[in-house]
Amino acid sequence: MIHTLGEPRAVPAEVRGYLEELVRRTSAVCGPRLVSVVGVGSLALGDYRHGRSDLDITVVVDPALPRPALHDLAETLAHPRLPCPAAGLELVVYAADAAARPSGAAGYLLDLNTGALLPDRAAFDTTGSPSFWYVIDRSVAHQCGIPLFGRPAREAIAAPPPAELLTAIRASLREHSDGEGHLADNRVLNGCRSVVFCRTGRWSAKRAAAHEIAAAEADFRPLVEAAVRSFERPRASAEPLPGAAVRAFLGWARERVDGTARAAGN
Incomplete structure (x- = not known):
């Protein structure tokens, strides 16, 4: 079942419908392998600026999720197939065992950037990726991530060392x-x-x-x-x-x- 998006004040009205559809599509692709969808970045820190801010989303999945599903997810969430009302969507998918382990590595399964003001990118391999943005985002997620679906952020995502x-x-x-x-x-x-x-x-x-x-x-x-x-x-x-x-x-x-x-x- 898709959960409601937290308290109304936690999710700006301009992006609430978009995030509900993002969660719906993510759940449809991942099925029972979906563990959590968490709002991070400016959403979590209460400083989302419509027309300026990106939407930063962390997704946690069961490690048994078939790898082709990651490509399906990138395709179904890509702008303009799912029009992003923000400056862009920055969505990162982690396996649940990796997300729950304190780490300074990038560690993602999928790193998706898409939107009207972002260059499109869908990466499925961390080779050559600097790790620091992912580490900082996981730290923010553990501290104050907004639960959009599934397990709370503090349970699903470990704080980096x-x-x-x-x-x-x-x-x-x-x-x-x-x-x-x-x-x-x-x-x-x-x-x-x-x-x-x-x-x-x-x-x-x-x-x-x-x-x-x-x-x-x-x-x-x-x-x-x-x-x-x-x-x-x-x-x-x-x-x-x-x-x-x-x-x-x-x-x-x-x-x-x-x-x-x-x-x-x-």
């Missing part, structure tokens, strides 16, 4: 420092979120983390406030930010993460 999570956060900041393929405002806000996580041990919504950093770090306040203003606009209207200032901020953020790792003996 702390040392490997910090390694993943460092890697994400290195990628954002390079800047390729990422909007400048998102690079800055991810840096804010990474630093706040290291200070608190909890994942925060990007804008909440940005407000915390802006209040505490006067030198970076103008840049962070500009990043928030830009983030509140559609992707096509994102404002440019000074590249040198963005790189300096992300360098500072990496130093904060490195300090957390050293204090933890990692």
Whole structure:
């Protein structure tokens, strides 16, 4: 049976019908092998921005799911066959035994990106895939994933080991420092979120983390406030930010993460 999508306030109205259909199609393909469907990313952190945010979804399946079913799932969920109302869908499928094991590996069975503002991608092999985004997403899922179907996220998805999570956060900041393929405002806000996580041990919504950093770090306040203003606009209207200032901020953020790792003996 398809479960209801949690509390009404937890799932934005603009995407509620889409997620119900996504769960229905996923259940139809996976049948009794479907364990959980979990909302992560901005959905889970309460900062989904329609027209700007992607929908990040984690699916957990029984390891006995036939591999051809993964191809069927990618096909039935692909935009525009299932039109995605958000900027895009980023959906990752894990075997239940892998999801339940604390790990710093990518570990997925399927990594699907699709949508009007995302390049289409369906990967069934982790070879060559950087692991850090998957590790961070599983950490968010374990902390506050929204149950859309099946077992609760904390039961189905293990928290990554702390040392490997910090390694993943460092890697994400290195990628954002390079800047390729990422909007400048998102690079800055991810840096804010990474630093706040290291200070608190909890994942925060990007804008909440940005407000915390802006209040505490006067030198970076103008840049962070500009990043928030830009983030509140559609992707096509994102404002440019000074590249040198963005790189300096992300360098500072990496130093904060490195300090957390050293204090933890990692």
